[in-house]
Amino acid sequence: MKKNGFVAPIITAAAAVTALIIIMITVSGNESGEKVADNNQTTTAEQTQSQETESTTTTIEEEAGSNPKNKKAAEELEKKAEKKVYLTFDDGPSANTDAVLDVLKKYDIKATFFDIEKEDEAEKAALKRCYDEGHTIAIHTMSHDYDEVYASLDNWIADVEGQQKYLEEVTGVKTFYYRFPGGSSNTIAAKRGTNIEDCIKWLNKNGFTYYDWNIDNEDSTGVKFTPSQLADNVLDYMSDEGDYMILLHDTNAKGTTVESLPKIIETLQNKGFTFCQITDNSEYFQHKKYDQVGD
Ligand SMILES: [Zn+2]
Structure with a gap:
């Protein structure tokens, strides 16, 4: 396929x-x-x-060519929403992607997927399904190997551009939305010889927008949280006001994250939040901002 x-x-x-x-x-x-x-x-x-x-x-x-596919509807929803929440899934596609998509479909909401390169045909099909069902496709990394990605600025650029190309081959859409492996506030890059500020300048110069998060469900900490605890890791850190971008993971090991979604979605919908996806109009959720790094 x-x-x-x-x-x-x-x-x-x-x-x-x-x-x-x-x-x-x-x-x-x-x-x-x-x-x-x-x-x-x-x-x-x-x-x-x-x-x-x-x-x-x-x-x-x-x-054709818009990301998300339902760009206009996504932008309208975002514009009308008083309190916005963005579900973002990193590290997919995986064996759980279809299950994630089924839940999102059940609640009729859209999300954003920051994907990595996978050669498995079933996972590639799931990635294509993300786009076809109207979710936002975004770049994370090809390998997610910090030593490789952050070995130099050139390596990092090759990783971003390579993943952009991969996503275009699988989904048919060229995306300029990006999330740093480890987030823009990571200290991993500097330790391996890459200045994250140089990366940010490159992204800005080349039309990319990067997104971090302001809520983390902690599903990548290694702690074995139950689905209900994972939901609480999100809900307990949110007030009833404001906009939130939630970091979640879409990997083979994160079945509990899928199971945590209904509680998160129902609780936040009851509080009047609107589930949005990243568009060109989204506010920036950035740990490290360009204006903090100069040019
Ligand atoms: Zn990641």
Whole structure:
């Protein structure tokens, strides 16, 4: 399913062309990696293919390339919301991504996924599903190996750009939303020879926006919290006012995080919070700001 940008419009096509679709998907699945690179330039061809169903073609063309896919609706929701809360999932896709998406779907809310590079086809399909279901796709890192990522500024740039490319290949969308491995306030980078301030300058110069968080559910601390405790790690640190960006993880080991979501969502909805996703209009949740580092 590497040619996801190609498959998406087809899935919505009329039943009459189902047989043809199956053949096409089979063929695309057998094609070599170099075809994936071509895929970025085949938008016109894709749109031609989907013209068999006029109604869906219009929707797809309107939203082509936007991140999130439902950009306008996401921005509207964000604009109207009085108290905003952003669920952000780091380190996916994973074997739990589908379960996360199922919960989000049940409550009809959107989130933001800061992903890493995965070669597993099922996980890649889950990543594509994130985009298709209207969530925001964002860059985290290719390897998440601090020694590698922060070995030098050049290494770090290659990591950001490489992950941007990977996400585009899988989801069909180019994203400029970024989260530092360890957050922008990390001391890991400096210890390995990379000045985080240089990274921030590079991000600003190249059109990227980075996001940290102001609430952490502590699912990466190594402590074995129950789902209810994980929810409390979030809820106990929030007041009834203000805007919050919550750090959560989407990894194979974080089934309890998935189970904690209903309590978090229901409690915050009852308090009048609106669940938003990152858009170009989102406020910055940044531990270390550009204006603190000069130019
Ligand atoms: Zn991470």
